Amino acid sequence: MVKLKKKKKEAIKMYKIAVDAMGGDHAPETVVAGVEKAREQLPNVEFILYGDLAKVKPLIQDLRQIELVQADDALGMADEPVKSVRTRKQSSLVMAATAVKTGEADAFFSAGNTGAVLAAAIFLIGRIKGISRPALMTLMPAMGGLHDAFVMMDMGANAENRASHLYEYGILGSFYAHDILQYENPRVGLLNNGTEPDKGDSVHKEAHVLLQNGSDAKYLNFIGNVESSELLQGAADVVVADGFSGNAALKATEGTAKTLMKMLKNMIKQGNLRTKLGGLLLLPALKNLGEKFNPEQYGGAVVLGVKAPVVKAHGSAGPDAIAAALGQIEKMLTINLTGNVQSFVAEHQNDLTSQQN
Template identity: 65%
Template sequence: MLKIAIDAMGGDNAPEAIVNGVEQARDEMPDVEFQLYGPVDQLKALIKNDLQIKFIEADEVIEMAEEPVKAMRTKKNSSLVMAAEAVKAGDADAFFSAGNTGAVLATAIFIVGRIKGVDRPALMSVMPALKGPHPVFVMMDVGANAENKPAHLYQYGILGSFYASEVLGFETPRVGLLNNGGEPDKGDPLHKEAHQLLQHGSDAGNLNFVGNVESRDLLQGPADVVVSDGFSGNATLKAIEGTAKSVLSVVKHTIVDGNLQAKLGGLLLKPSLTKAAERLDYSEYGGAVVIGVKAPVVKTHGSSSAYEVAQTLKQIQKISDADLTNKVEAYVKTHKDELSSKSEKK
């Protein structure tokens, strides 16, 4: 049975959204134990049915604005830290939180543990692709590391390919490097050198590199895996999310605030508009995965609803079923000389 350690107090809508999301997911996940870390009395009061749910007392909470590493070290009895410790101890197989992103990353790296040979674990998100051979693409890093070396971006290409292949089922995933132009010589020294490494890895058969991709084209599906430094990736991700919300809001208000003709047109277009909104809804695809650590660690938005929590828990089961962590660890071990030599040079 898969055991998921859950930070029940993390996020803007905790614990209600977390508890309700667990109960929604449980109906489709009969072989999973959900371990809820937090004030037990408070959590039990929100539960309708405690089937497959285990409660573990955690009397501290890491707030969203706290300094991550300091909070991790000083709040040992927090729901976030205790959930991560359960994974480290083998009492749970995966870790979920909607809480402080920095604290989730810190506990993932320093408590759950980094896979030996992975220089920088990264946050990876699944995004919708409106064109191309697949309905989604994966993007990493989207915020774990503000600064990167070329070798880190190369490893992101490898790790992202594994996820796209093993979890999403893409055959020979196309890897693109986020850059400010499509030509190989575009960008700063970091991206020029990363382009060379990715091309070398592609020539060696380690991945399928298709070159640079620009942010304006990402939703058109030019690549199945988009590699980026954490700063650029996070800014791009938020720009995409914000633009999607703004466009849908403008369309909605144009119809609602319009005349009778606009309202009738909106009524006729409602099924199509609903489908368009669903395709742009990134929450359908779960949370951001911390790739490069010794167990599945997934972080969803702090403002996540119960539905989004449930989708992320289903994503964790897919990751577990695919045995992604062990496969990544085995690959890195097999190719450690090649990966380490790239790190030393760059």
């Protein structure tokens, strides 16, 4: 008994996550609720909440594992990202990111302005040495593949991409799929406008060559081009996309799923008795289907390529999605994803740099 207790004590390493309590459409309410929900699952995490404490404090039911820091300012969704991060040092978002920079926290979470989260991640927390373009990674649902989700990046951090950036996304995405999702030898596909190797514009043609070289060197497992029509079928475990078309494909997927579910509901509502009854009977199953299609169940968008875990939840994320995102951060900390990437890049820096030239 005594022995077991001692062992447990040794095993637990505590982590600190800096939380932007004011970011998101319904902040700070949803953020506080999400943190309290996450805490029940994460005994090894301390949450440092940055925000307007007059608003934040009354929302907290229990201060266990929670530290509060006053932030006098809060960024809005429309604020210009780079400028805001540089000038509004007292904002909750910038203070939370700065805490990672100074070593007070191990990771950074926000449901606020995406551009500002990215800018804070890159300028305050900093790129991993050897990675030229940190990017946004999201998990998407896969139906009927080997696994029930796949990694996709870049989802829109970088509107302009070089082939070497796409190659880096392949490396970073593979690390996430392998280390966090525990996929064996994750299959990397390049999002392109056809499956043949010579498809796409010059950037994608060149990226195909770089990814193939990386695959030959066993740095990743490249399976070739994939088309956006096949993604949800689980065509690849890691989908590499330039930020512009990755963003277009992601949003088209979200929009289509949303529109179809809405049409289905309208159809039931406005249908005849038969349709209405059918809809009523199908309701629980339909809800289930909607859930499967909700990318938020997997957590938030991860900024990969920076020196600490950074996760950005959707602005409209509820407490469950925020708790999932915080759980995702804890996993990255426990596994030491950033450290693993850093070691790999340091070891293979010559290879990576030669690709970049």
